[in-house]
Amino acid sequence: xxxxxxxMKGNEAIAHAAIRYGADGYFGYPITPQSEVMExxxxxxxxxxxxxxxxxxxxxxxxxxxxxxGASCGKAVMTTSSSPGVSLMQEGISYLAGAExxxxxxxxxxxxxxxxxxxxxxxxxxxxxxGGGHGDYHLITLAPASVQEMADxxxxxxxxxxxxxxxxxxxxxxxxxxxxxxxxxxxxxxRRTEEEIRQQNPWATLGKPKDRKRNVVTSLELDPAIMEQNxxxxxxxxxxxxxxxxxxxxxxxxxxxxxxxxxxxMSRICQKTIELAAEEGIKIGLLRPITLWPFPTEAxxxxxxxxxxxxxxxxxxxxxxxxxxxxxxxxxxxEHFGRLGGIVPTPDEVLTALKEKLM
Numbered sequence: 001x002x003x004x005x006x007x008m009k010g011n012e013a014i015a016h017a018a019i020r021y022g023a024d025g026y027f028g029y030p031i032t033p034q035s036e037v038m039e040x041x042x043x044x045x046x047x048x049x050x051x052x053x054x055x056x057x058x059x060x061x062x063x064x065x066x067x068x069x070g071a072s073c074g075k076a077v078m079t080t081s082s083s084p085g086v087s088l089m090q091e092g093i094s095y096l097a098g099a100e101x102x103x104x105x106x107x108x109x110x111x112x113x114x115x116x117x118x119x120x121x122x123x124x125x126x127x128x129x130x131g132g133g134h135g136d137y138h139l140i141t142l143a144p145a146s147v148q149e150m151a152d153x154x155x156x157x158x159x160x161x162x163x164x165x166x167x168x169x170x171x172x173x174x175x176x177x178x179x180x181x182x183x184x185x186x187x188x189x190x191r192r193t194e195e196e197i198r199q200q201n202p203w204a205t206l207g208k209p210k211d212r213k214r215n216v217v218t219s220l221e222l223d224p225a226i227m228e229q230n231x232x233x234x235x236x237x238x239x240x241x242x243x244x245x246x247x248x249x250x251x252x253x254x255x256x257x258x259x260x261x262x263x264x265x266m267s268r269i270c271q272k273t274i275e276l277a278a279e280e281g282i283k284i285g286l287l288r289p290i291t292l293w294p295f296p297t298e299a300x301x302x303x304x305x306x307x308x309x310x311x312x313x314x315x316x317x318x319x320x321x322x323x324x325x326x327x328x329x330x331x332x333x334x335e336h337f338g339r340l341g342g343i344v345p346t347p348d349e350v351l352t353a354l355k356e357k358l359m
Contacts, residue, residue, distance in 0.1 A: 011036035014037050014151070021158055024191060027066035041054045162200075173265050242294040261300060315344065
């Protein structure tokens with residue numbers, strides 16, 4: 001079948017990919033810089049073609065709890081928001097993790113703290129990878145670096161969420177959400193039937209047949225001994241995810257003297273930094289984490305064995321750099337470079353920072 005190549009924003013790609021995946025429902029609330037996701041869904045009207053529910057909730061708190069309800073029924077449901085909105089969702093996200101419910105969350109990050117700015121940022125790294133809400137839990141965290149990956153990671157996020165019965169989050173930023181690129185849209189999948197959902201998700205609350213006990217979906221357990229066993233089970237799941245789902249990209253890393261670690265839009269900027277450095281005879285490699293959790297710890301540790309220094313380049317005050325330092329474990333010097341408040345650096349700025357901090 002001929003590929004469908006379109007020119008669209010990253011936010012628009014999210015919407016089209018969700019429809020084509022066969023998602024059952026979207027619940028969200030508008031906030032810049034991700035509002036085009038809901039706008040595109042409303043424009044496409046998938047409820048008339050695939051039966052997908054698209055609903056603007058009265059708030060982000062309502063939206064994430066609608067996701068909780070849909071996920072409890074084994075449905076493929078999702079929400080999108082931006083930084084302050086995702087902060088409002090944290091309690092519901094913790095509930096979803098505690099109830100072992102699959103869903104897809106998209107955060108197109110903007111600058112903070114507080115209401116901050118509508119400009120791009122990567123300052124929600126801690127929130128996405130370290131829990132965000134209360135309790136010991138992890139989100140499967142994917143970091144797209146292109147409009148194509150915004151589209152591709154919708155299916156990947158849903159598939160991983162259902163594979164491990166755990167929420168997944170796409171951690172994008174305002175640059176990737178708003179930029180326009182060519183994208184090959186995925187083929188259409190039919191939404192699953194109720195019977196298929198029953199077979200694939202026997203835990204779902206779709207009504208109790210006579211031949212089984214009732215399903216109860218909850219994150220609440222008042223017996224501490226049972227709650228501890230629940231948490232032990234969660235940790236075993238996180239271990240399996242960490243063992244099997246690490247994803248990353250290495251660019252120009254062979255024979256590199258220095259390494260840049262960057263994700264999302266910063267990784268795009270740093271690719272040009274590598275070219276500028278090569279013109280000056282400086283050999284720089286780039287390691288781009290695709291999964292921010294689980295983090296590519298072993299891959300970075302291997303690179304630390306043969307480089308002179310590592311720069312963690314981020315649109316924040318220094319967050320991922322902590323995980324890079326843990327991976328390196330003192331083998332080599334690790335420094336951070338970042339811009340704040342929605343400022344996006346140039347490739348030259350990154351190169352200058354590397355020279356000043358590591359050479």
